Amino acid sequence: MTAPRDLRLRVVAAFVLIFCISQVHWLPVAVAVLAWTAVAAWFAGLERHLWHRLLHVEGFMLLLFLTLPLTMPGQPIFSIGVVSASLEGLGRATLIASKVSACVLVLMVMLGDVEPVRLGAALRDLGLPEPIARLIAMTARYLQLIRDEARRLHDAMRARGFRAGSNRHTWRSYGNLIGMLLVRALERSRRIEEAMLCRGYGGRFPRRAQAPPSRSDWMRFAALAVFGIAVIGADRL
Amino acid sequence: MAHIPDGILSAPVLIGGGVVAAGGVALALRQLDDRLIPRIAVLSAVFFAGSLIAVPVGPSSVHLLLGGLMGIMLGTGTFLAVLVALILQLTLFGFGGLTTLGVNTMNMALPGVLLAIAFGPVIRQTTKPAVRAVLAGLVGALAVLGTGGMVSLSLGLSSPHYVPIASVVIATYLPLALGEAFVTAAIVAFLARVQPDALKPALS
Numbered sequence: 001m002t003a004p005r006d007l008r009l010r011v012v013a014a015f016v017l018i019f020c021i022s023q024v025h026w027l028p029v030a031v032a033v034l035a036w037t038a039v040a041a042w043f044a045g046l047e048r049h050l051w052h053r054l055l056h057v058e059g060f061m062l063l064l065f066l067t068l069p070l071t072m073p074g075q076p077i078f079s080i081g082v083v084s085a086s087l088e089g090l091g092r093a094t095l096i097a098s099k100v101s102a103c104v105l106v107l108m109v110m111l112g113d114v115e116p117v118r119l120g121a122a123l124r125d126l127g128l129p130e131p132i133a134r135l136i137a138m139t140a141r142y143l144q145l146i147r148d149e150a151r152r153l154h155d156a157m158r159a160r161g162f163r164a165g166s167n168r169h170t171w172r173s174y175g176n177l178i179g180m181l182l183v184r185a186l187e188r189s190r191r192i193e194e195a196m197l198c199r200g201y202g203g204r205f206p207r208r209a210q211a212p213p214s215r216s217d218w219m220r221f222a223a224l225a226v227f228g229i230a231v232i233g234a235d236r237l
Numbered sequence: 238m239a240h241i242p243d244g245i246l247s248a249p250v251l252i253g254g255g256v257v258a259a260g261g262v263a264l265a266l267r268q269l270d271d272r273l274i275p276r277i278a279v280l281s282a283v284f285f286a287g288s289l290i291a292v293p294v295g296p297s298s299v300h301l302l303l304g305g306l307m308g309i310m311l312g313t314g315t316f317l318a319v320l321v322a323l324i325l326q327l328t329l330f331g332f333g334g335l336t337t338l339g340v341n342t343m344n345m346a347l348p349g350v351l352l353a354i355a356f357g358p359v360i361r362q363t364t365k366p367a368v369r370a371v372l373a374g375l376v377g378a379l380a381v382l383g384t385g386g387m388v389s390l391s392l393g394l395s396s397p398h399y400v401p402i403a404s405v406v407i408a409t410y411l412p413l414a415l416g417e418a419f420v421t422a423a424i425v426a427f428l429a430r431v432q433p434d435a436l437k438p439a440l441s
Contacts, residue, residue: 019251019336022244053331057242060402067401092398096245103243107327107335116325129266131274135321138278139285143325146282147289154290166293168419175423178287178303182280182310182424183432189279193272203271 002044003110004220006213007122013224014110018103020228027091029235030098037105050108054101061097068093116140125210134205138192146185153177239302239384240326241341243334247395254340254391261316261346268313277311281318285325294416302413304345305380306421308353309360309373312438315353319346340391348383352376353438360425361436369429370422377421378414385410 004010024030041051069077074088111119120128120136157173164170213221246254284303291298307315320342326332333341353376360372389403428435 015335018243018334019248022246022251022336023248050331056330056332060242060245063402063405067405068398071401072398099244100242101244103334103336104331107243108331111328111335112331114328116328119324119328129262131266131269131271132262132317132321134274135278135281135317136324138275139281139321140325140329142279142282143285146279147286150286150290164291164293166295170293171416171419172423174290174292175420176427177290178283178420179424179427179431181283181286182428182435185279185283186276186432186435189275192275192279196275 002220003224004213004217006217007114007118008125008210009213009217009221010110011119011122011126013221014106016225017106017110017228020232021099021102021106023232024099024235025095026235027095027098029231030095030102033231034098034102034105037102037109041105041109044109046105046109046112050112053108053112054104057100057104061093061100064093064096065090068096121207121210124207130204137205142185142188146181149184150177150181153180239341239345239388240323240333241337241344241388241391243336245395245399246337246340246391250391250395251336251340254337254343256339257347258316258320258339258342261313261343261350262320265313265316269317273314277314277318278321280307280310281321284318285322292416292420294412297412299413299416301417301420302345302381302384303417303421304349304384305352305373305376305378305417306349306424307346308349308351308380309357309376309425309436310438312353312357313350314438315350316342316346344384344387344391348387349376349380352380352383357436357438361433366426366429370426373425374418374422378418381410381414381417385414 004013021030021033024033069085069089070083072086072089072092074086076084077087077090078085117137117140120133120140123136124130124133154177157177162173164174284307287303288301290301292301304315304319307318311318320338323333323338323341323345327335327338356372356376360369360376363369363372385407389407392399392403392406425436
């Protein structure tokens with residue numbers, strides 16, 4: 001099962017699929033879905049840095065496995081003094097961890113390497129208000145530049161002997177750093193606006209209508225949507 | 238843990254958060270002057286870059302949320318800046334979630350917007366730097382605590398089993414609120430000295 005190539009359909013399919021997976025309540029279905037997404041991600045040739053994004057949710061998973069078995073009542077697995085871990089809690093933690101991981105994998109396979117500008121255009125076609133699509137494109141464009149500027153200012157602070165510690169001097173210094181970034185950013189935004197006006201900007205970016213999705217893309221979309229509904233069906237039966 | 242991933246929240250919480258966030262975004266779009274778009278885009282990039290700095294607080298280090306500062310500088314435009322930043326964090330770094338975009342936008346933007354409506358006018362007009370710094374610090378800290386409270390509430394309302402996790406989450410927001418208070422106070426004091434216009438959300 002592959003994702004539609006058309007970005008608009010891919011966004012909608014990812015949303016439907018993730019919504020369906022996130023509403024699963026039964027452990028066997030959740031584990032099966034996780035296995036399916038892992039296999040799909042493997043066959044899709046998911047890049048290593050995208051697999052690493054599973055680590056972002058690890059802190060939350062750790063909390064789940066630490067709290068749920070200890071706080072949910074049920075059949076004890078083991079007990080240390082007054083504390084006992086329940087099988088029900090462990091099952092619930094596994095259920096949630098499987099769903100969260102499956103959702104991350106679906107997201108990475110379907111939208112992991114999409115450039116923000118293309119995503120903005122696709123969302124625009126799906127009915128997102130035009131100013132937001134424009135903001136996505138411009139923020140993505142200036143993010144890299146401003147991160148470089150922040151790094152230069154930070155390097156300059158360190159070159160002058162600044163060392164971050166937990167004290168008011170550090171917090172004030174970081175405040176001044178961000179304040180300086182903001183002042184420069186405001187100046188830059190004025191220059192950007194003037195440059196845009198000089199090039200005939202009239203309040204909207206020109207936009208080429210995208211070709212309608214092909215029939216095979218609709219088939220892929222339908223397959224994924226049916227799969228999502230089947231997951232919910234299997235869960236509730 | 239400000240970015241709630243997919244697969245955790247219940248459908249009513251997801252839909253409720255989505256409705257509130259959509260309302261905020263619609264309000265921001267109605268008040269939006271087209272000429273403000275470059276300003277919001279570049280400031281949003283700064284808030285994003287600022288949140289990547291690790292600030293030491295006690296034995297740990299925190300990443301700033303800057304919700305209170307955004308409220309003061311962007312007003313309702315905060316909803317737009319937060320939504321766009323979350324979409325970018327999702328596609329560039331894989332933080333947060335797709336179905337949770339609405340809830341996360343609401344949790345991060347709403348406290349800052351409301352606090353700035355309450356305290357923003359005094360922060361802009363006062364002639365006493367000490368009053369300004371204290372109020373800005375208060376807005377920074379309360380915005381963080383507001384976000385923390387709403388994240389916990391989103392978890393707690395989704396399932397009673399999340400209540401212990403929600404209380405751990407709230408606890409992690411306490412050092413962040415402290416750091417955020419001092420940094421926000423310093424940023425606002427800096428801007429008031431260097432470029433007071435920057436503290437106004439509208440066009441000057």
